[in-house]
Amino acid sequence: MTNSPVTPLLDQVPTPNELRKLKPEQLRQLSDELRAEMIDAVSTSGGHLGSGLGVVELTVALHYVFNTPEDRLVWDVGHQCYPHKIITGRRDRIRTLRQGGGLSGFTKRSESEYDPFGAAHSSTSISAALGFAMANKLSGKPGRGIAVIGDGAMSAGMAYEAMNNAAQAGNRLVVILNDNDMSIAPPVGGLSAYLARMVSSSEYLGLRSLASRAVKKMSRRMHDAIGKAEEYTRGMVTGGTLFEELGFYYVGPIDGHNLDHLVPVLENVRDTSEGPVLIHVVTTKGKGYAPAEESADKYHGVPKFNVVTGEKQKGSAGPPAYQNVFGDTLADLADSDKRICAITAAMPSGTGIDRFAKRHPERSFDVGIAEQHGVTFAAGLAAQGMRPFAAIYSTFLQRAYDQVVHDVAIQNLPVRFAIDRAGLVGADGSTHAGSFDITYLATLPNFVVMAAADEAELVHMTYTAVEHDEGPIAFRYPRGNGVGVPMPETPQKLEIGKGRIVRGDANKPAKVAILSLGARLEEAKKAADTLEAKGLSTTIADMRFAKPLDEDLIARLARSHEVVVTIEEGAIGGLGAHVLTFATDEGLTDAGLKIRTMRLPDIFIDQDSPEKQYDIAKLNAPHIVETVLKALKHNSASVEEARA
Template structure:
């Protein structure tokens, strides 16, 4: 890891960047100096992320655009809103956080995404996609109502623009005539023809003061001649439509300019200066290259989207230790199950690589559906497939399933449709922080009717649960954590699990630990040391009521342990069951506290929450002391007490 001293020492390689402590500094630079700054910023970004890991390719693609935006606009008075935030590292470097980049995505360090509490230049906290236009529109409306003169700019990627929320904002915003500039960073999806000389010339022309004055002046002159005004308006849109990708944005009320080359600093500066002076809602289409300026990232932009530390010279990633991840286990199972079950269809909302579906997409392309960043559509699409007798599997991160909650409730569970949800990144996610943590899925899934919820304790159980969900004739969710499991060997012959049946792992005294999913392994470790009972609950819904009631009858204390918020989670379900039967046995819940977990390593986060083995052990000892129970549970505890 690069410490602060060595980080500052490296700045001798970047003499111009070293002078930039604030965007005010770069506004004094000439066009040629800005080009040199772009070269230095790109090199610094590669060096920095190679040491810490993080998001790289997207940021490399917007280096020139980021510089141009901060040069032309008076940020932070003018509001700059980034979508998702993967591309915001250059923005962070230029806005006073360069010397903290060595702590990117680490405990007490910089967030991997724009964050309002981190900098006044981060005008809106992001992490999920397609929110920028809505947020920027809200800021523009607020400024107008308060009588404040400021520009508001939203930067959104082509993938994010495909989500319904972005179009909802465009549809609403155009007629309101806000002072809003939406910039489409088109870096991969090929929604437009390649940038050429004619397109660039047209963009300069249409954004120029002369054209804008003529356009606005003609509107005034033709106000009393509606038929002629309509004719001229149609001619203008027809001419634009002949040489531009689409007049769709014009139909939504935005003055469309572009596409322009997002790596040509002169074109960017000229067009942005012109568009800054234009009134009303504007839409600038900028073509960029993801991974620009770094050959490994240019050749493999998906692989270099989010990276672990790597060799900056060769682009080789440092090898990860550990066994198979839960994501890989899901990917293997998906292919194996599809080979046997022809009705299996797989859906992902733009997370093929992250969800482990590359092999499936190649082996079963006609049964693979990437719907783009459209989580709501993904879930209802699956519901429609299930209506026709298919067996859809929706592979989705826990944090992204939140965006399709109404569809999960109304379109799947209320109708009892046969949809399997493979929910990855459940629980804490380490460096990605609060925006990507899967902290709530047990709580929002538990109230839903007809919904089976499973949480595997290990790799083999994950595979069995996925098959159980697939064969269950109704909606079912398997939620598993990021990364590798405890290292249990997978038994390909193991069958499905009986719905709602837990597993008693060991019998002990006084205390029963009820572990859910990822917390079973540390619970068992503590159980062995302190000689307490441990159960692998497996199912959050339905619970194994028989086992819970037996444990309540045999023990003075039950402790539930889950990697989900305590409120409404699996532990709450246990307490509700005990209350329904009039049982007063003490029940303590260990889980995620009622705060947003900031970025840190996964182990650090678990430790802070008291969900690692030492934390569970401390909780058991504390509760025993409070209840006045004999702490001499076994020889190991006796030695500890002494």
């Protein structure tokens, strides 16, 4: 670690009110200090680095020119908001990013009035900013809606849906297209900047408005022809014809790191009556920090690192990551099955599809941030006889739920869903937690829903999904590394709807049966050790399937045990609800059987270490023991001992 950077000017700017008192020529120094502060902060906390570095100057310029928080600034995704947080009154807590009780790694309404809209998923900013703009217009309040959206987020249809609906907002809506990956129309130095300033200036817009009024007095055909000529002439010089067709006045492209170019354009847009306006800003991800500029993908999200060398803090070697187990297994299976295809929605490395793509590039598809399209695309592949795997994070699959229902489940198409980041996810917090997929998939007819207890089970479930052509099938697995079990040399096809006993005997009478679904199995084993030390015989079943249920196994355990506890990393409505429904329908509770369900609580759990999050959720071994003892009505001393 290094000493904190020297930031004399930034020290004088705790909020945008102080920022707006600076002279324009001071903004370069402020940006340099802000960048240094952000690098140092992320080096101690970890988090998203490259995206924030790319918008330092843009952040300074926006708060300098616009009257935030009255002008509502909405950051798309929000992972680039660290510079924004530093200059909006949160610098003293910036080294608590993504930690328990600290700052969120994304924008969050409860943190600051400068975060008018929480975001951690992509492509929501224009819709939200449009809402702010229209609300102010309708109520007669001042203030604009300003959306900052990256070019990657423009791959989602929602962005265009919002733009298509934006005309009524007039100049109340400003969209900043942060082009930091593949420039739509590269800037050409001073000429590009000059043109951007010119077409956003009040003089140009005034002449344009005057000409427009004059043209309206001409024939309709002449009016349309002149309008098209102006639009396309400007489009050929500066780009942006697509945005003009959607009703936006396009300005750009401009260098997003050149404050001498950026600030005047923003001031022109602020003072114009033209609108809505889209400003195309070209930036460099990782700007100002050489390791991040040279390897933007590796410095998108980082652990703690050495600022001087760029060397990242390495974790101890351990079991393979679940996503890599899935990616390698699928690639192996695809060697001999040409029908296997893999689809990801802009998360190839996060889902392991990058490993598949290296070996089978022609059957690997990154559809961008377009989960809806990705699911229906997979349905089309399946309908034509392919074996598609849609590898999507649990929290992102929610965005495509209608397609899962309408295009996959109703048609009973064999799309395979590999659901990564199932359960709680630590530092990314509630927005990325995979809390609901068991519930929202297991309620659908035709679906098979599995959950891997460990990395070996993930291998078997991947193979089982390949071989399942009777309808849709999903399997979920957590973020991070496996538990260290031996890996199978050959994957096994699991019998659909059948669990396995991992401790005890389903037919032998015992006190307690724990029915585990997914990665809480290790905690169930620890709980069983404690219970048996107390003289309470315990059977453990890894259910494997939330749907269809292993009804025979549940019935046998219910008849031979006094207490049955279900545990899962999902919200209410999952395994526990299905077990309870089956048990009551079959009369299994009539003989005094006690069934208790353990699941995620009815709250959104903020960022913290996974261990602490599962403590908050009461899904660790001591909580399992406590649940059993309460069901058996053991004395309070025993319950307190279970918590210890």
